[in-house]
Amino acid sequence: MYGVSTYALHSLPLPAALEQIAELTDYVEVMDDGCHYIESAEPLLSYDLRYSIHAPSRSVNIASTLEPIREASVRVIEDCFSIAAEVDADVVVHPGYFAWAADRERAKRQFARSLAHLSAAAEERSVRYAVENMAWEFFFLQTPDELPLPDGAGFALDVGHAHIMGCLPAFLQVPIDHIHIHDNDGTADTHSAIGSGTIDFAAVMATVGQNGITPVIEVEGIDAVRSSISAIRPYL
Template sequence: MTPPVIGAALGTADLETYRDWILEKQRDLELQSFHAPDVLGGDWQPEADRINALLDGYTGRLGIHGPFWGFTIHSNDPEVRAVVTKRVNQGLDVCQAVGATQMVLHSPYTAWDYNNFDNLENARDMVVQNTHATLSGAVKRAEDQGVTLVIENIEDIAPRDRRLLVESFDSPAVRLSIDTGHAHYAHGTNGGPPVDYYVRAAAGLLDHVHLQDADGYADRHWAIGEGTIRWHAVFRALAKLEEQPRLIMELRNKAGIPASIGYLTREGLGQ
């Protein structure tokens, strides 16, 4: 079996550095230049124009990391929800400008939720209801625009809760994302399952994976091979999926991309 082609999450300056590497195999690419509130609320069109020029000749799968700073997608305050809806729609504006077909959003589930869902009546249902109240309009727009919103685990300990949230939209425009380092943190610190279990729980709804190594204690975003994630188990679980999700290295230090690809290549896991 041919190992999967691995992509990366890059800011604009990093894209200039790794442009040839991305285009060489038309790797999956996630733009991380448009999630900050000052960018979304300002004039981001020149940045989009710069990216479009850099991506001349690119035919791979393009996405962006959507907004997340300072909010959650399941607020019970309607005025807060209005702000979140505005930011998500601004993210969809960016998708339209650069031709992106995927946008990453952060999961609403917390470690506190995990321990209290069965302590508070209707707590699970309220997360779903409030998320729908926030995102329903954006989901319809994403459907029309050909964009998939992928919900990434952050503190999630029980990955099936997030799957049920995604399934509740009954839309091809809402699917799952896994961040390997976040899952490893939940496993090592909060007693969640190992990373490959997250892949199995997502199954056919998995559309996007952030690949980063970590130690199970913090959100390290280390180069692949530096931490303690069991990568062979993760890639065995990915290989069983009928459709290949976008596999995106999300490293804090982008200089670790060559070493990460080197590790994955030597282990026969990716290219």
């Protein structure tokens, strides 16, 4: 089994994206940002699908050294948890970032505070969540030495990000709760179709099986989704 992220159709209204993806799989990960931002569970309950939700990330920072921004970011993700609880969805969260190198340690403490709050909120709502590794400057969780995360937070492996950072083999050795799969050439986060870049997907899919998780295809465009499905089918 595999899931498909609405990232592939992020320029379309969410219902149109869900209808197209539902033709390919019954498991959809909603990219809860932009025109796919969800304020209630209603649009998801209209379809007979299994869901996970990628919490809003473009305008939030759970590691912000500005406390009002950190608190607001946590509230946004808690709202996402509430919707996830209604549709029995796991949630993926970005780890946040620091704006200046000198702020790293303070931001790290803020990140830890946010995880404590989010873990309590997830437990209250009976929702599972996982934090995604990044490949962008100043973000936390770029390498495996930042694991395990505190307060019971899960880990979501993004294989494209790990490949860019040159540490995908090491990430494949740690416990994984969720996984995003897409391809690139190791230099840019292109979210290309699986098989079009330089990632060793035989190793990735072996780890998927070992961890008993369902891969989520997170590529740019529906044609890339279709070719990615063909590329991973021999491993399923």
